[in-house]
Amino acid sequence: MVDKIIQLQRKIAPELTQVIEARYNLLRYIQHAQPVGRRAVAIMLAMGERVVRAQVDWLKAAGLVEFSQLGMSVTAEGQAMLADLAEYIRLLHGLVGLENELSERLQLNQVIIIPGDSEADSTVRRELGRAAAGVLGQHLGDNMVVAVSGGSTMAKVAEAVNFSVPTTAVVPARGGLGEVVEYQANTIAAVLAGKLGGRYRLLHIPDGVSEETMEVILAGDANLGTVAEIIKKANILVYGIGDAVEMAQRRGLPAATIAEIERRGAVGEALGQYCALPGEIVYVTSSIGLRLDDLAGIGTVIAVAGGSAKAKAILAVAGTGGQDVLITDEAAAKAIRLLINTNLI
Known part of the structure; x- marks a missing residue:
């Protein structure tokens, strides 16, 4: 059933799978490097700071990352989301x-x-x-x-x-x-x-x-x-x-x-x-x-x-x-x- 959903997403909304994968990769990197600043993330992922800022603001609003003076970290909810998304990405690929x-x-x-x-x-x-x-x-x-x-x-x-x-x-x-x-x-x-x-x-x-x-x-x-x-x-x-x-x-x-x-x-x-x-x-x-x-x-x-x-x-x-x-x-x-x-x- 999940395979079929992914196939449908690829056909009717390929941009959706791209967004999901991009946010998954960003969240995964923050998890490994935390606490980490946005500039460091942008450099390591070869992304523009403006793009990173927009994405991490979305992740923060969703309750998946949090900010401190030391930098960004993944929340408990974000950790759980990463585990769920990992299987989705494996099926996607x-x-x-x-x-x-x-x-x-x-x-x-x-x-x-x-x-x-x-x-x-x-x-x-x-x-x-x-x-x-x-x-x-x-x-x-x-x-x-x-x-x-x-x-x-x-x-x-x-x-x-x-x-x-x-x-x-x-x-x-x-x-x-x-x-x-x-x-x-x-x-x-x-x-x-x-x-x-x-x-x-x-x-x-x-x-x-x-x-x-x-x-x-x-x-x-x-x-x-x-x-x-x-x-x-x-x-x-x-x-x-x-x-x-x-x-x-x-x-x-x-x-x-x-x-x-x-x-x-x-x-x-x-x-x-x-x-x-x-x-x-x-x-x-x-x-x-x-x-x-x-x-x-x-x-x-x-x-x-x-x-x-x-x-x-x-x-x-x-x-x-x-x-x-x-x-x-x-x-x-x-x-x-x-x-x-x-x-x-």
């Missing part, structure tokens, strides 16, 4: 049908698609984090072990958690990346544990060290072996998917190795493994922690990645099997469908 299509074609239990493009809109990346945090909350029970990978998207997941399960233990899925501390798996594990009110164990070993070096490190630190065993027993894994070459460069792999990874056709990376289409693992970095072939033994595996540029990466990693839930954005989902339909996998 045809995302429900696309979710079902991709879950079937990728052989996943569930696909969740967030409207928009996380490469172009940071708000969409935050929504990816919120969605992943929501799925985590649905599957998280008492006395569980949660493993998380590193990356900016995973940082958004930890940031979005707003519930507590104090009996949870959080561990990094693998050794740390050579990147900013905030995006390392150890940091994200600690932040997530703090949000959940649980405990965490860290893995103080760099990713990609040689096998010989790893043996020396393990021999000198019994605690690492203990943490490695906890990681292997994870009940839930939440991890990101990256572009193969970009991740190889971030890990500081030698230029010759990066060239070899490209030569082998790798397009996606997850958990230190580089994958080619349609799902072949072609290169593996040595480290302690989970690998893609460990996923079958984990209760719930949640992959999070967005942006059309990551479509091939998502397809390649998903093709290795073992995933349960994919949380992505509209841009990536439509690019994935195009790749599948044009037989590019």
Whole structure:
């Protein structure tokens, strides 16, 4: 019935759906940035201040936003409206049908698609984090072990958690990346544990060290072996998917190795493994922690990645099997469908 109403709106009053979507996007941005001023909103959304002023005045009159000296914030009524509008926008964009299509074609239990493009809109990346945090909350029970990978998207997941399960233990899925501390798996594990009110164990070993070096490190630190065993027993894994070459460069792999990874056709990376289409693992970095072939033994595996540029990466990693839930954005989902339909996998 709702689908039919949306179809009628598109035909007889297309401007109405445009207004609804514009106000939804504005309200969503205010929610993520609150308290925020109108000028900041205008800059971030590339809108004229006059247009923003008119829209937020309407939202205020409707009781959806409120003003203070610090800026605009979304009211409780506005929060409820956002939740209702989210499903409308998903139907408007045809995302429900696309979710079902991709879950079937990728052989996943569930696909969740967030409207928009996380490469172009940071708000969409935050929504990816919120969605992943929501799925985590649905599957998280008492006395569980949660493993998380590193990356900016995973940082958004930890940031979005707003519930507590104090009996949870959080561990990094693998050794740390050579990147900013905030995006390392150890940091994200600690932040997530703090949000959940649980405990965490860290893995103080760099990713990609040689096998010989790893043996020396393990021999000198019994605690690492203990943490490695906890990681292997994870009940839930939440991890990101990256572009193969970009991740190889971030890990500081030698230029010759990066060239070899490209030569082998790798397009996606997850958990230190580089994958080619349609799902072949072609290169593996040595480290302690989970690998893609460990996923079958984990209760719930949640992959999070967005942006059309990551479509091939998502397809390649998903093709290795073992995933349960994919949380992505509209841009990536439509690019994935195009790749599948044009037989590019």
